[in-house]
Amino acid sequence: MEFSILTLCYLIGSVTFIIGLKMLSNPATARKGNLIAAVGMTVAILGTIFLYRDDETGEKLHNYIWIFAGLLIGGVIGTLAAKKVKMTAMPEMVSLFNGMGGACAALISIIEFNHYAASGFKNTIHEAYEVGEQIDDAVLSLGVQTGVLITIFAGLIIGSVSFAGSMIAWGKLNGKIKDFAFKGQHIVNQVILITILGLSVFLIYKIKTTVGSTDDAPDLPLNIGYISALFYGVLALSLIYGVFFVMPIGGADMPVVISLLNSFTGVAAACGGFLYDNKVMLTGGILVGAAGTLLTILMCKAMNRSLLNVLIGSFGGGGSAAGGGGTKEQGAYKEISLSDTAVIMTYAHKVIIVPGYGLAVAQAQHACHELEKLLESKGVDVKYAIHPVAGRMPGHMNVLLAEADVSYDKLQEMEQANEEFATTDVVLVLGANDVVNPAAKTDPASPIYGMPILDVELAKNVIVNKRSMKPGYAGIENDLFFQPKTSMLFGDAKKVLQDLIAEIKNL
Amino acid sequence: MEAVLKWLSDNQQIIYIVILMIFVGIEVIGRVPSVLHTPLMSGANAIHGVVIIGAIIVMGKADAGNYVALVLGFLAVVLGTLNVVGGFVVTDRMLEMFKSKKK
Known part of the structure; x- marks a missing residue:
């Protein structure tokens, strides 16, 4: 009875995950969807703790103190970290949590492997036979199933790649780790990957042939120490692969990578579902694996690049090469003073603000909203043009501006905005x-050729705020800055905006 | 060949779940606007935290004397909880902002 209630709990969990994900993809229902999935997760977790029975022995779980201590510590740290993190640091937080999930999946595989290794890779099955009046207890000793071994290895490899990769992505996003690539890194990566797969296949084969799949087969002695050493070798190589996999990929592509690693962790979680024949882990994991993969592709599409292209990292590598080769005379750019900017903007009819990564770094979203209100009060029509991949993650700008209470209908998506630039007096980038x-x-040789962009040069004036003339993430020069219509306004976005607000007030 | 067929029939329930879930996963988020990419990723991130259930099972089955399993299992529970709780709270914080400004 109790066990069937657990089945019900898992059913509820699985259904809420699907509904939650569905609702998350619609702005009106997103928050509710998140809550529904969280409730389902709670039901599934509590059900597991109190109702789980071992399939064979029918035993309850023990070590409750450890379990609750773990839940408490993880829960408190998780809540605090999630509550305290700044809105701009959101993407790295997601990456960090994703890494935790990957590590969790890898740890499960390690423990299960040790468990099987301790019993010499055999399942002992007790079966009761009825012989006449008597009941005999036959003890069967079977070699571990290949499926179980494959799942353990898959969970280990995917989980640890996801963990190591997420940690690197996290480090890159908060600037602790710089891009790093060496010649022939892709080949090294391939070699590592092939070694990981080869070792795993070898180990599974070794265990299977020595232990024997049927109980008739003679047991050969199995050197557990040797097998374990190789197992940890696979773990170490997977971690290294995770690091090398993310290292060469440029910061601008991190969102795509995080999304991909996110779906990896989903698959790793599903491996746990196979292992314990646990339907909620299986559905949740596969669901995220599939949705995450699609989301990754959607993000790539927004940048008009293929996933393969992102993974090979030609953005960073090819970009710097093109930048190096294309040091043609760019001509001079012109600078504009704060007071001129203030005048131009105040007497404009329509201003469109194009926020980007620099705004996020400078935490300038509130100052930006203030400027918008001030200009509106002077009768200027102010809007925001949001490029799908502006900021550190798709949708990142929307979240940031939302934090500063910018109204939803002021945010325009790329297509809408591009229609409006021609009638705009000032664009503030x-x-x-x-x-x-x-x-x-215009330039087919450019590494970003083909990416849809905001056509700001259609506007009458373009004012670009940057900290310096340094190229952006793609490492390429921007012709826009040298056009006659464009004026540069150097400085930290937040400071510039505050000064600009003061100037406008003084007019 | 026989082994593969046997494996298929032994695990058919699981195989059906996997295939159907792949399609559900793709279908369910197929039309997400780019505004919601980040929260959606974060929400999906929290959902794969379901791996915590595996950690709890592992922990609960470990022998009281097996300290390696206990410590690793404990670590797995902590990390899994971080993933679940942190994931849902972060997603909620992001979405909260979307809501407050829509009024």
């Missing part, structure tokens, strides 16, 4: 670069 680079349309 705040820390955005590649998403407004006309080379994406």
Whole structure:
């Protein structure tokens, strides 16, 4: 009875995950969807703790103190970290949590492996036979199933790649780790991957042939120490692969990578579902694996690049090469003073603000909203043009501006905005670069060629705020800055905006 | 060949779940606007935290004397909980902002 209630709990969990994900993809229901999935998760977790029975022995779980201590510590740290993190640091937080999930999946595989290794890779099955009046207890000793071994290895490899990769992605996003690539790194990566797979296949084969799949087969002695050493070798190589996999990929592509690693962790969680024949882990894991993969592809599409292209990291590598080769005379750019900017903006009819990564770094979203209100009070029509991949993650800008209470209908998506630029007096580009680079349309040699951009050069005036003339993530020069219509306003986005607000008030 | 067929029939329930879930996963988020990419990723991130259930099972089955399993299992529970709780709270924080400004 109790066990069937657990089945019901898992059913509820699985259904809420699907509904939750569905609702999360619609702005009106997103928050509710998140809550529903969280409730389902709670039901599934509590059900597991109190109702789980071992399939064979029918035993309850023990070590409750450890379990609750773990839940408490993880829960408190998780809540605090999630509550305290700044809105701009959200993407690295997601990456960090994703890594935790991957590590969890890898640890499960390690424990299960040790468990099987301790019993010499055999399952002992007790079966009761009825012989006449008597009941005999036959003890069968079977070699561990290949499926179980494969799942353990898959969980270990995927989980640890996801963990190591997420940690690197996290480090890159908060600037602790710089891009790093060496010649022939892709080949090294391939070699590591093939070694990981080869070792795993070898180990599974070794265990299977020595232990024997039927109880008739003679048991050969199995050197557990040797097998374990190789197992940890696979673990170490997987961690290294995770690091090397993410290392060469440029910061601008991190969202795509995090999304991909996210779906990896989903698959790793599903491996746990196989292992314990646990339906909620299986559905949840596969669901995220599939949805995560699709989301990754959607993100790539928004940048008009293929996933393969991102993974090979040609953005960073090819970009710097093109930048190096294309040091043609760019001409001079012109600078504009704060007071001129203030005048131009105040007497404009329509202003469009293009926020980018620089705004996020400078935490300038509140100052930006203040400027918008001030200009509106002077009768200027102010809107925001949001490029799909502006900021550190798709949708990142929307989240940031939402934090500063910018109204929803002021945010325009790329297509809408592009129609409006022609009738716009001033475009203020705040820390955005590649998403407004006309080379994406005009220069087939450019690494970002083909990426849809915001056509800011259609506006009458373009004011670009940047910290310096340094190229953006893609490492390429931006012709926009050298056009006659464009004026540069150097400085930290937040400071510039505050000064600008003060100037406008003084007018 | 026989082994593969046997494996298929032994695990058919699981195989059906996997195939159907792949399609559900793709279908369910197929039309997400790019505004919601980040929260959706974060929400999906929290959902794969379901791996915590595996950690709890592992922990609960470990022998009281097996300290390696206990410590690793404990670590797995902590990390899994971080993933679940942190994931849902972060997602909620992101979405909260979307809501407050829509009014």
